Amino acid sequence: MTWVGRSLKRFEDAPLLTGRARFMADAAIGARAVRFVRSPIAAGRIARIDIPDGVSAVTGADLIGVKPFRPRLNRSDFTPIEQPILPTDRVRFVGEPVVAVIAETPEAAEDAVDSVAVRFEPTPAVTDFVSALKADAPRVHDHAPANTVVDAKIRPPAVEAAFATAAHTVAIAIRSGRQSAFPLETRGARADYDPATGRTTLTVSTQMPHIVRTGLADVLGMREDDLRVVAPAVGGGFGQKMCPTPEYVVLIWLARRLKGSFAWIEDRHENLMASFHSRDQAHTVKGAFAADGKLLAIDVDLLCNIGAYSCFPVTHGVEPLMAMAEFPGPYDFPAYAARARAITTNTCPMAPYRGVSRPAITLAMERLMDTAAAKLGLDPVAIRRRNLVATFPYTSATGIKYDAGAYREALEIAAEKVDLPGFRARQMAARAEGRYLGIGFATFNERTGYGTPAFAPRMMDVTLGYETVEVAMDPSGFVEARIGASPHGQGLATTLAQIIADELGVAPDTIRVIHGDTDRTPYGWGTFASRGIVIVGGACKIAAAKLAVRLRAVAATLLQTEAGKVELADGRAALAGGPASIPIAELARAAYHQAHQFKDQPDIGLSARATYDPDGTYSNACHVAIVEVDVETGGVRLERFLAVEDAGRLVNPTIVDGQVRGGIVQGIANALFEEILYDQAGNILTTSLMDYAVPTAAEIPPIEIHHLETITDASITGAKGVGEGGAIGAPAAVINAVADAVESLGVAVYEMPIAPQRLRALIRAATGKKR
């Protein structure tokens, strides 16, 4: 009996269901409260800071010796930018922390924030990339002309030739609005100084405890081992909780300086205003097509608004360079030209958010496909069928190797499930009644589970990628798996136990996964980039297999046989083909307490360690949305959403489905509802849930999922990454569906979110009606 492949119920659930789980705000109780005075202006000088008597506060001037964040890529087309921990001269976005205020309780700290008077001298701000790019635009950072901090180009000669001879050239421009990852738990942290050891523990709601420790120790000039980073239960992250931020630096500085405990819990207003944003991009795309619809070349200009600062360790190159490298997606075409720019503006900084650029590039490519299909008289399935990669391994136009997937199969199954001809008939009938139905397809692939071989070409100061796992069995026979990554809702405590259980022949509930504590786990990266089950799971499999070798050796001694003849299953070590067997728990006891019997073993005890650092593996999917547009209100109702996806082996099918659906709903939100907005002066307009529209159960239809399981050797467990795919494909499927619904009105939709007022504006413009 194997455990991988079964929908085991999660080991994580019990404390979360009963209110016993300890989240960040729970851990903060009892510490002195820290709150931040934040810049109310987008750009300007700090003229004067007045702190009333009796108010305890820290400004940038106090933080002597503390270095700014300065994430780097070592490439000539990258301009580094620095983020001061608390600025002393200039502020660069609304919400930037300027003064930290300390009080006994959160309420008192919030009162004290109101009593601090900071006089700012505003200077002109730039918030959008069009104005920021102008030669005479105000500079967000003095050393960055035209506010351009990444300007990467690929332009092989074959592209010009392809466009010169192509039967059709199709040009579109898409716009992706700015979105917040919006974890339901905001950010927060608590720093505790331990006078006995001189160490400081930072408890922080994070996805990446080890690199957060490195980043914070570096700017504080600390020995890294003087800092312990602990992640409590983390209430969602989706990328927003990857990077270290100034607030954490201030907490550690205070704890060390005042030898006490200090905590900051972000409120929702701060979270929407000053935690990381994402997705603010514009792409101008030209496609060269043959007469039969075959794509021959792509030429794309990618603009990414990266906000005021960079994010450690991935830097502000993460969005433009990801967009440029992955733009070709699931399509086979030979010639590719791209320019990718990061534009700094007086807005909240960007960080990775579930999908990282791929929701936008998928929107661009999938709108291009539908636009070309309409021009060439093809249906959306036919044009995709003609262009999807069909033979593997495949090397993309940007030189990335795709392992095997089921690109065409996913499309064909999706088309069959939604019955495209049947839908067209229904659409015609509805149109006759004045109702506007639309269908949208999105096919895409997603690089997942990639290690240092994939990150190294980015030329980062910090090359991310591998994961290390230590698997140890204690004398009672229970197993601990210590992982450097740090899950925040993905269910890794369950799925990793399933993988380990199969190697050791024990039940998963005898395996405890330890994570989120730099004192207890090997150095590792975290949960992001659809990597947990592939890389951590792979490392668990290798480490557990090594431990199984040790167990077999111990058993062989006790059973007086050869290790090769021992089988581990159902909690017992058995002689193959014979009745002799011994409980694994007894082996464990013997390994530690009768060590003299195992002198031939390389080590005492039962533990093994392994690192997995793969090249990466491509997941793929086809999403289909069916919508009805109310042309009078601009409202879009989702009638049906279907995903046919291939993420390789399903370790726990129920958990996979949960990841897919969760991602899809964030993608639907990206397409229809959520947008962070600024006015021209750089004031943020969306800092409450009255303005930032997160969808509820009422807006979301049931989501159908069909799985394909292409197993490739690019992943040692056969599993491919599944965390981000939902969010990558859903926006394009929904926007294509909306575009299909209103196409007969002459309305062209190339932007998201297509909120009602925006869709109405397009309908008004196309139909010439005033309202």
Add this chain to the structure above:
Amino acid sequence: MTDKIAVTLRVNARDYRIEVEPRRTLADAIRTDCGLTGTHLGCEHGVCGACTVIVDGHAVRSCLMFAVQAEGSHIRTVEGLADGERLSPVQQAFHDHHALQCGFCTPGFLMLATAILEDNPRIGADDLRHALASNLCRCTGYHNIVIAVQAAAEKMR
């Protein structure tokens, strides 16, 4: 604002004698003064519903109510749902149907669903989906939450 008022909150059938500022929300009092941190705060302006508790039988956003307003009421929080180690039907259904991922919204959804089903375990599918739209979840896409509450409804009829 700092003069404290003595209040007795009855939470999960137990009395908590606490002293709070008049401006202290019920959510903060439950979490900090009563020490029941299972009730979570996601927005503190009454939209996300993570702080939902049951006050005198009604699902209430505890961030929008002052602690002093709750004196004399019977408050129920997530800590009071299980009977010892035995999960309530709604809790069990959330576990069985994978209706939680990060778990931060879960206490609020459990209290909301409990109030809905105690009021009407025969609630129709559309009404149930609409009622569950009171709260936000960022992880699950709601699909399994709806299925779990429907499954719990079956048990509670």
